Every structure is written in C-alpha cells, then in structure tokens.
Amino acid sequence: MNAISPSLAKMHGRKVTVHYGQKQALFDVDLDVPERMVTALIGPSGCGKSTFLRCLNRMNDVIDGCRVGGEITLDGQDIYDQKLDVVMLRARIGMVFQKPNPFPKSIYDNVAYGPRIHGMAGTKGELDEIVRSSLEKAGLWNEVKERLDQPGTGLSGGQQQRLCIARAIAVSPEVILMDEPCSALDPIATAKIEELIDELRENFTIVIVTHSMQQAARVSQKTAFFHLGNLIEWGDTEQIFTSPKDERTQGYITGRFG
Amino acid sequence: MSDTSTQVIRRPDLSDTRIRRRYAAERRFRFYGMFAVGLAIAMLGVLLVSVCSKGYSAFYRTEIGLDIVLDPAVITPDGKTDADTLNGADYQGLVKESLKIAFPDVTSRNDRKALYALVSNGAGDTIRQAVLANPSIVGQTKRFWVVASDDIDMLKKGFIKRDVPESERVVPDNQISWFDKLVAGNQVQTTFNSTFLSAGDSREPEQAGILGALMGSIFTMLVTVLLALPLGVMSAIYLEEFAPKNRLTEIIEVNINNLAAVPSIVFGLLGLAVLLGVFGLPRSAPLVGGMVLALMTLPTIIIATRAALKAVPPSIREAAYGIGASPLQVVTHHVLPLATPGIMTGAIIGLARALGESAPLLMIGMVAFIVDVPGAPTDPATVLPVQIYLWADSPERAFVEKTSAGIMVLLAFLIAMNAIAIFVRRRFERRW
Numbered sequence A: 001m002n003a004i005s006p007s008l009a010k011m012h013g014r015k016v017t018v019h020y021g022q023k024q025a026l027f028d029v030d031l032d033v034p035e036r037m038v039t040a041l042i043g044p045s046g047c048g049k050s051t052f053l054r055c056l057n058r059m060n061d062v063i064d065g066c067r068v069g070g071e072i073t074l075d076g077q078d079i080y081d082q083k084l085d086v087v088m089l090r091a092r093i094g095m096v097f098q099k100p101n102p103f104p105k106s107i108y109d110n111v112a113y114g115p116r117i118h119g120m121a122g123t124k125g126e127l128d129e130i131v132r133s134s135l136e137k138a139g140l141w142n143e144v145k146e147r148l149d150q151p152g153t154g155l156s157g158g159q160q161q162r163l164c165i166a167r168a169i170a171v172s173p174e175v176i177l178m179d180e181p182c183s184a185l186d187p188i189a190t191a192k193i194e195e196l197i198d199e200l201r202e203n204f205t206i207v208i209v210t211h212s213m214q215q216a217a218r219v220s221q222k223t224a225f226f227h228l229g230n231l232i233e234w235g236d237t238e239q240i241f242t243s244p245k246d247e248r249t250q251g252y253i254t255g256r257f258g
Numbered sequence B: 001m002s003d004t005s006t007q008v009i010r011r012p013d014l015s016d017t018r019i020r021r022r023y024a025a026e027r028r029f030r031f032y033g034m035f036a037v038g039l040a041i042a043m044l045g046v047l048l049v050s051v052c053s054k055g056y057s058a059f060y061r062t063e064i065g066l067d068i069v070l071d072p073a074v075i076t077p078d079g080k081t082d083a084d085t086l087n088g089a090d091y092q093g094l095v096k097e098s099l100k101i102a103f104p105d106v107t108s109r110n111d112r113k114a115l116y117a118l119v120s121n122g123a124g125d126t127i128r129q130a131v132l133a134n135p136s137i138v139g140q141t142k143r144f145w146v147v148a149s150d151d152i153d154m155l156k157k158g159f160i161k162r163d164v165p166e167s168e169r170v171v172p173d174n175q176i177s178w179f180d181k182l183v184a185g186n187q188v189q190t191t192f193n194s195t196f197l198s199a200g201d202s203r204e205p206e207q208a209g210i211l212g213a214l215m216g217s218i219f220t221m222l223v224t225v226l227l228a229l230p231l232g233v234m235s236a237i238y239l240e241e242f243a244p245k246n247r248l249t250e251i252i253e254v255n256i257n258n259l260a261a262v263p264s265i266v267f268g269l270l271g272l273a274v275l276l277g278v279f280g281l282p283r284s285a286p287l288v289g290g291m292v293l294a295l296m297t298l299p300t301i302i303i304a305t306r307a308a309l310k311a312v313p314p315s316i317r318e319a320a321y322g323i324g325a326s327p328l329q330v331v332t333h334h335v336l337p338l339a340t341p342g343i344m345t346g347a348i349i350g351l352a353r354a355l356g357e358s359a360p361l362l363m364i365g366m367v368a369f370i371v372d373v374p375g376a377p378t379d380p381a382t383v384l385p386v387q388i389y390l391w392a393d394s395p396e397r398a399f400v401e402k403t404s405a406g407i408m409v410l411l412a413f414l415i416a417m418n419a420i421a422i423f424v425r426r427r428f429e430r431r432w
Helices: A049-056 A086-092 A107-117 A124-137 A157-169 A187-200 A213-219 A237-242 A247-253 B016-059 B083-088 B091-102 B109-116 B124-133 B150-157 B173-184 B194-198 B211-242 B247-259 B264-278 B286-310 B314-323 B327-355 B359-363 B384-392 B398-428
Strands: A009-020 A023-034 A038-042 A066-074 A093-096 A175-179 A205-209 A222-227 A230-236 B060-069 B141-147 B188-192
Touching: A009 A049, A023 A049, A023 A205, A023 A222, A038 A049, A038 A213, A049 A066, A049 A175, A049 A205, A049 A222, A086 A093, A086 B314, A093 A157, A093 B314, A107 A124, A107 A157, A107 B314, A107 B327, A124 A157, A157 A175, A157 A187, A157 B314, A187 A205, A187 A213, A213 A237, A222 A237, A222 A247, A230 A237, A230 A247, A237 A247, B016 B060, B016 B398, B060 B091, B060 B150, B083 B124, B091 B109, B091 B124, B109 B173, B124 B141, B150 B173, B150 B398, B173 B188, B211 B247, B211 B286, B211 B327, B211 B384, B211 B398, B247 B286, B264 B286, B264 B359, B286 B327, B286 B359, B314 B327, B327 B398, B384 B398
Parallel strands: A023 A230, A038 A205, A038 A222, A093 A175, A175 A205
Antiparallel strands: A009 A023, A009 A066, A222 A230, B060 B141, B060 B188
C-alpha cells in the first residue's frame, strides 16, 4: 500500500478492528488521512465505511457492545488512550451527520452552542463574530442573517445541513467527518454542499463517506474503497477512478455490484 | 418461466360493493369512537353535576338576626375591660337571653332548650369578635346576625321536609313555628358561608370548614413533589443515560415496574413501621404523609421519565456529542429540555393519584379528628380525601352538602395543580 509519510498525515489508522457484540464489522484497516485534503470513503452498504468514520472521533463509544481494536492517532497521539479526554477529542474532530440534525433551538444558538460549552468566547461580541464567520464559511449567512432568532428546524433540508456544518466548524475543529452529508438533499442543495466542502479544504482536513461515486470523484483528493469490512484499496482519487488495482474496486466504480 | 398463457393475472377488486363495504366500515369505526367519547363526557358531566348540585348549598348559610343586650354585668362583671375579661365572657348566654326576650311565652325548661338550639352553639363567637374589635359597644343593644344551627339551616335550605311526621323529623314543630316567626320578622338571612373556607373540622356542621384539610393536602403534596420529582427524575436519568446495561440494572428496572403496581396501603404500612416506628417522626403529620406518597409516586415518575428520555431522537444526542458536549451537558442542555413535557405528564398522573389517596394516610394517623388548621408540615393534619370520607361517615344531614362541597374543593385543587403542570409543559414544548 502506498502509505504516505507520517509527517504529512493528520490521522493514522493501524490494524483497526471493530466488533458489534459478536459480529466483526471491520478487519485490520490501515488508513491515513492526509492534512487539508478531502478523503472519500466509498463502498456498498454495510461495508464498514461509516463504522470506520465513527471510530475517528470515538462516536462508537456511545453504542452499547461496540469494541474498537488497533490504533488510531491524531497528530501522533493515540486517540483510544485511556488518559485522553474524549470530549476534547470531539472538539478537535467535528462531525456532520447523514440526516440534518439541528438542535430545536434558534439558528444563532445552534451555531453558538459549541463555542459556549468550550468557553471560546468571552463576550457577546466575540460570540456574535464566531457565529457570523461560521455561517459565512458554511455559505448560509446571507440566507439567515435576518432571522438568527428563528428555530433552526424551520430551515429547508439543504439549509439545515449547512447549518450543521456551520455548527461543526464554529468550534474550529482540525478534522471534519461527514457521514453521507448529501444523502437527504436534492441536487441543488448537494451542489452547494460540495462547493462548500471544496472551500473548507483550505482550512480543514475532511473525511467524507458517500454513496455517490460522482460525488467522491468531484470533491475528494484521496479515495478509499471498503468492501465487507475490509479496506480493499486506497490512494489518489484520480488513480482509484481511472486505474484501480483491485478488480472489486473496478467492479464497484463501474456499477457492476454494490 | 412458467407457461404464460395459463398464468392468471390477478388485479385488485375495484367493485362498488368492496368500496361501499370499506366506507361503511370506516363510518362505523368513527361512530364507535364518537360514541365512546360522548359516553365518557356524559359520565363526567353526570358526576360533576351531581357533585356540584349537592355541594353548592354548603357555600351559603342561614343567619338569624337578634337584638342582643351587651350587658356590662355579664361581659365585665368586675369592671375590668382588659382583653382577657372580654374574651372570657359568656356571650352564648347573651344570645340565649335575647332569644328568651324575643319569645317570652316559651317558659318550660325543655322548650327553652329547643329554643336555644335555633342558633349554633358557636353563635356567641360573633358577639365576642365584635366586642373585642370595639369594646366601647358594651352597654348598648345591637342587632347581630348569628349563625343558625345546622338543623335550622337544613330546614331553610329545604333539605328537612316540613311534611314529614314530627316523630320522624329532626326539627320539631315548635322550632319550626319560632323559625317562621323569625322569618316573618325579617330576622332570617342567607349569606356566603365564609366559615367553610376558613375553618378546620368541627363536630358541628355549621362550624366545620375545609381549610384544615386543604392546608394538610397542600403541605402533603409539597413534600411529595419536593421528594418524588427530583429523586424520580434523577434516578430515571441515571438509569436511562448513564447506568451500564447489565443484570443488576435489569433487576432494578423490573422491580421499579413492580413497585408501580404495589397497592398503596402497603406504602402506608411501610410508613407506619419505618418512618413512625423506627425514626419516630410525628404521627398524623403531612411531612410523613408526603414521604409515604412520594414513595408511592416515585415508580410512576421514574417510568414516565424514562419513556420520555427514550423518546428524544438519538440524532439530537449524536449532534451534541459530535460537537464535544460531555455526557452531562448532552443530558442537561438537550435531552432533558426535550423530555420535560413527557416528564410533566408523568408527574401529573403520579401526583393526581397521590392527591386522591387516603388509604396509606390512614395508616400513619392522618385520619385523626383535627380542629386546628395546620401551619407547618409537622403539625397534625388530615387531607382532603380523608376529610371527605370523615364527613361522609357523619350522621348529621348537614354533612351531606359538606361532603360534596369537599369534593368540589378537591377537584378545584386537582385542576389548579394540573394547570401548573400544563403551563410548565407548554413552556418546554418544542417541535423538531
């Protein structure tokens, strides 16, 4: 495997295994996430790509009976270390979910929630500034600046998802994990989110799970193909899509299975 | 592929009969529903109308106007006008004296006794209060409206029928004739019965009030809410959000569900044995009653709270965890506010049941006859349902209306309590 040198990668996964109870969902996955790039995880349903994504910020911890083995590091530090504070880890690694899930609070409070609980703003003015810049980065500011006090649940699906992205970037994470962020959205909203992901790449390291191969090809620089809990192949997106080494990858991206 | 020529293509039956049958079934179902709702409303209506029509008369009373000679020789026999002397004077005697003057032809001892029974034996209190408020009226003759006895009150309200033979009637003929004479002389009036809302219990119906039991119920419910709500919600949050799922928590869960079905009198026995027996807490006190009812209400609140917590969508939890909220922050900032409407609904059900409960309170002595209005949760008291039961058990005709009026007060309390809970629920109700 063409592993990139450790100094370039933001996160490393080595021999990552996941069990849900008796069932093993991931088998010895070795994957590096390069900094300030978009890494796409693709594969058929149930292949373990979402499971791997959720290992990266330890969201699997909240699931009963889930055990994670192997080693995952962030900037060289083991994130499954007993001494590591998982809350701090999640502040550094943000997450956007498949279904838009804004809090049933105002648009402002949705974005301000993270900065508030992490003590990022001393004054109301600083908080206002964080909210404004986060919404601007998420490309939502112009649409909602007149109605920040209205409930976030009242927005359209695409706007809600961008609100969730704004909420995630408000805490200035180093890595953003996106679990099929466009699967519940129409093509126009999807295009906006993809554009946004491309812009966010300048400041953030992004890992995105997607079912759409076109989307993976459009937004990512690195692509990893999962099948039945195994990482089959990973590398530069262009290489994966034009000259895959494994025939299963070839079969999947040409639509013969999955 | 099988032979296509023999394969029958089955299509939906679109005939009118099927459609008509379906419509008829829907109509029938709606009718059953409306019938059930209508029946429930009708029953509730019958209940309310019967209670209110029997109870409303307890809110007014009959008073008799008497010209009372405030004789200084009786009120201040030794010339001193200090509060003690004024307070201790025989005002009931003055009332009797004025009756004697009003009906000079009543002379025999038995007749006199019957005459004095026209007024309440608390009638002197009215005079005492007037004199204490203004001692300068001593020596004058003034018209006072004193409370009639309960039998006369019943006669006036028509609950004691005049056409019943005298031998079967509580009010004898001579009392009726004196009463009619008083009516003719404009010496009878009907006023709002303030005693009912401001006094404690009494053996005399016209002096009995609901306030003692109402205060007892308020103190008891206060203790119950303060104990059961925080304890119940905390236990539910811990069990639902933090506790590991293992054999031990499973056993706890099963037992909480069992506790919700335990007959309430068992909790009363527990209170008697442990709270009174072991810890020596005061008997008949709302403090103990509240603790017993809190134990009884806890399982209901825990079960309702757990259900409400479970109903909060997992996506909200994930969103909060994903930003880096700690488990406690996830619960207090997101899950609990969203679960509050459900928690309040459970609390209403639990507390409404506790408010109407009397069996466990009998065990810890809250059935005692208590005249004083309690001023603290440790004072002896009774509660509304027990008071209603005590009045329903009393032989006097006048306690019938008191019983119904007591139920009206209990219902009003219940509605007030629920209104508060609904208000809280509304404040937290959010859509997502």
